[in-house]
Amino acid sequence: MRGLSRAEAGALEWAAFEQAGVVTTAQATRLLSEGTVRGLVRSGRWRSLCRGILLTGNGRLTRDQQLWLAVLAAGPGAVLAGATAAGEAGVRGLRPEPLHLLMPAERRAGTTLRGLPIDMPAVLVHRTAVLPDAHLQRARPPRTTTARAVVDAAGWARGVEEAQLVLASACQQRRVLPVELAAVLDVLPRVPRRGLIRSTVADLAGGAEALSELDFLALCRRHRLPRPDLQHHRRDAAGRRRWLDAYWREWRLHVEVDGAHHMDVRQWADDMRRQNDVWTTGDRILRFPAWLVRAHPDEVAATLRRALHAAGWRRQK
Structure with missing residues (x-):
């Protein structure tokens, strides 16, 4: 740094490097004289950021x-x-x-x-x-x-x-x-x-990975529905591993909660193939958009209850 001895410049550069160029006035005056520090600020080469804090430069803060x-x-x-x-x-x-x-x-x-x-x-x-x-x-x-x-x-x-x-x-x-x-x-x-x-x-x-899945679990608890397995994996007809959002193994009910990413055409096509693979094994499949789970939970719960009843589930009193 211009105007400083090699020793002063070396110590100051190290302190500035460690703290992204931001130092306290106490740090600076331990390495330099108070007069040198004041001169650097007054000349505009350094910025005074707030009381007791300096920037060893004069640009906008990163x-x-x-x-x-x-x-x-x-x-x-x-x-x-x-x-x-x-x-x-x-x-x-x-x-x-x-x-x-x-x-x-x-x-x-x-x-x-x-x-x-x-x-x-x-x-x-x-x-x-x-x-x-x-x-x-x-x-x-x-x-x-x-x-x-x-x-x-x-x-x-x-x-x-x-x-x-x-x-x-x-x-x-x-x-x-x-x-x-x-x-x-x-x-x-x-x-x-x-x-x-x-x-x-x-x-x-327990397997939830998205806010929509957390909302879905909360819905099940609130309406006293059995807890599903989340992110359950199975093999499709081609032997590829597929992940199911929610699955009741005993009643063979599979639920997909669709987020915004399902607006992508390729993602939609892949999901449809996965759904067809599940359908051909005899499982029931329900699909709900994430906004419906959050905005109309009673409607979603009623549909789930009908599907579970049709599969043989009865809530114990």
């Missing part, structure tokens, strides 16, 4: 820089959490904003960080009395583990559907296992929506 700014501005003990940490762990489809942080309960902090630059998203700060080392991920910036992040994201979600979507997406994308979510839940007695998360994790462990 995503990595936004994450580092959030963690450093919140202070010691702060880590990325919830949907933000889960997204950094590779879970796709989650809300990128606001950024979520978690810090120990003894730290006094507001629920939002203020005084941030205009190219920085909102930052929500959550506090917890339960943050064991086993729930922390060695990453840059530091964050909670994927399992803890997903459980927190479900608890902090805007609604029940979003909470279940977070849990299902993380498991469907193979970023976390239901047993790992259950282990985190066991040590978080006060997490929001604890009952919903536990029942959803149990359904995911």
Whole structure:
């Protein structure tokens, strides 16, 4: 860096590399003199992002820089959490904003960080009395583990559907296992929506992989219908492995819950071939669009009950 000695430049470049170019004023003044730091900011070569935080450059903030700014501005003990940490762990489809942080309960902090630059998203700060080392991920910036992040994201979600979507997406994308979510839940007695998360994790462990399948299981429980096997596999006439959304083996009833992907012509044709293969073995098949399961569960339940009765099922009183 121009104007700095080789030793100063080397130490500063390493610190900037580790933190995507975002450093605290304390870090910078330990490596450089206060006058040098002030000169870099006044000359426009560095940006002052907020009180005590500097950018060793003068461009707009990248995503990595936004994450580092959030963690450093919140202070010691702060880590990325919830949907933000889960997204950094590779879970796709989650809300990128606001950024979520978690810090120990003894730290006094507001629920939002203020005084941030205009190219920085909102930052929500959550506090917890339960943050064991086993729930922390060695990453840059530091964050909670994927399992803890997903459980927190479900608890902090805007609604029940979003909470279940977070849990299902993380498991469907193979970023976390239901047993790992259950282990985190066991040590978080006060997490929001604890009952919903536990029942959803149990359904995911039983084979559910999509929000539509979770809705279908909830429908069966609510209307006192027997629980089906989810993602049951069988061989078709050509010997290929096929997966069935829901299957009652005893009554040979197969149910497909069609999501938006069934609008694809090739997917539709493949599903029709699979359905025909099942029909030729003598099984009954019912198909419902996912929106109908969610919007008109009584209608779907009535159809299921008629099909199960026709196959010999009787609900025990």
